[in-house]
Amino acid sequence: MEFKPLSRLRRFARRMAHELRRLGQWAAARRRAALSLFLRGLCQGLGVSTVGLVVFLVERSV
Structure with missing residues (x-):
């Protein structure tokens, strides 16, 4: 299994954008x-x- 920090960062950014829209x-x-x-x-x-x-x-006028 290969560690891909860029793809994790993109997923995180996408999730945060969705939360900000909500x-x-x-x-x-x-x-x-x-x-x-x-x-x-x-x-x-x-x-x-x-x-x-x-x-x-x-009342005042009466």
């Missing part, structure tokens, strides 16, 4: 989820604030 895909999915949750919270917060302001103004 890591990038994982991060992209998490970014999308985080952005979605952030926008949802922002919209809910704006809605609650708007309703609170309207109720405050209506």
